[in-house]
Amino acid sequence: MLKARQTHAETPNPICRQRRLMAQFSLVQQESEMNGASASEKSRSANDDRILFRDGASSRKHCPHDVNISCASCRLNELCLPIALDKNEVDQLNEIVQRNRPNKKGDHLYRQGDTFKSVYAVRSGSFKSYVLTRNGNRRVTGFFLPGEIIGMDGIASNSYTNSTMALEHSSICEIPFNQLERLSQQMPALQHHFFAIMGNEITRDQDLHTLLSSCTAEQRIVSFLLGLSSRYARVSLSATRFLLPMTRSDIGEYLGLTVETVSRILTALQRKSFISVNNREIGLLDLAALRGIVEAT
Numbered sequence: 001m002l003k004a005r006q007t008h009a010e011t012p013n014p015i016c017r018q019r020r021l022m023a024q025f026s027l028v029q030q031e032s033e034m035n036g037a038s039a040s041e042k043s044r045s046a047n048d049d050r051i052l053f054r055d056g057a058s059s060r061k062h063c064p065h066d067v068n069i070s071c072a073s074c075r076l077n078e079l080c081l082p083i084a085l086d087k088n089e090v091d092q093l094n095e096i097v098q099r100n101r102p103n104k105k106g107d108h109l110y111r112q113g114d115t116f117k118s119v120y121a122v123r124s125g126s127f128k129s130y131v132l133t134r135n136g137n138r139r140v141t142g143f144f145l146p147g148e149i150i151g152m153d154g155i156a157s158n159s160y161t162n163s164t165m166a167l168e169h170s171s172i173c174e175i176p177f178n179q180l181e182r183l184s185q186q187m188p189a190l191q192h193h194f195f196a197i198m199g200n201e202i203t204r205d206q207d208l209h210t211l212l213s214s215c216t217a218e219q220r221i222v223s224f225l226l227g228l229s230s231r232y233a234r235v236s237l238s239a240t241r242f243l244l245p246m247t248r249s250d251i252g253e254y255l256g257l258t259v260e261t262v263s264r265i266l267t268a269l270q271r272k273s274f275i276s277v278n279n280r281e282i283g284l285l286d287l288a289a290l291r292g293i294v295e296a297t
Helices: 014-034 036-042 087-096 177-186 188-214 217-234 248-255 259-271 287-295
Strands: 050-052 084-086 108-110 118-124 127-132 138-144 163-166 171-176 241-243 275-278 281-284
Touching (some): 087 177, 118 177, 171 177, 177 188, 188 217, 217 241, 217 248, 217 281, 217 287
Antiparallel strands (some): 118 171, 127 138, 127 163
16 A cells, blocks of 8 residues: 655644634634633523424525625524524524625635634635745645634634645635624524534544554545545535546645645546546545545554
């Protein structure tokens, strides 16, 4: 099996990012505990007024770039919001969400070192985050797809530690963090959901550390493809045929591999009929075989 060829200057450092996320989680949790009593007093059990997003407005058709769309009618609300909020809570949340014009390919949401103000929910398209090292090299640190939250890296230090750029024509919901923080103290379900998102970020970084430290280049590529597959499935897109919004170079920077290694492994997997490759279109032809590669010791 092919061994990973890492580009040392380009290898991500998920441990540092994991520590930052843990610090962020602790900071938000401490602030929430200070307001715990008032939050519990304001929580209500209006079960008759609950909106189950999975069964309600999420099935309605809307243009993903429509700035007039609401949280209640968004097809992705069950991913970036708690499963159920009462109508008043949905209205309060909707009031603080800013839906800006679509982002063109190459547009930045924010840059490394900018003052932290907001987190962002991806409505359509995709984004990548990256850092610039001291010697000026770029290192890709993550990719974000519809329904996922961007900007959590700025909570602890009050400034963004990454830059985030659109990989294609995309749209987002901007959520000012100070308003989200106040609102979450009044809504236990929203606060719990926010903590869960932070916990998932920590788990994702732990998985990336394991991938980079103990897996071959082939296992890294296959694991990355399977991860994209499951993430697309969450938003009801095909889990076995999809377009890669990122370049081979982006994938290499993220996985600590050279672009030549990424291309060679994709070609080898195609020759084995495990996948199909047509420029950026990827087909997963043999999921069992691909999972077998990842699980091999």
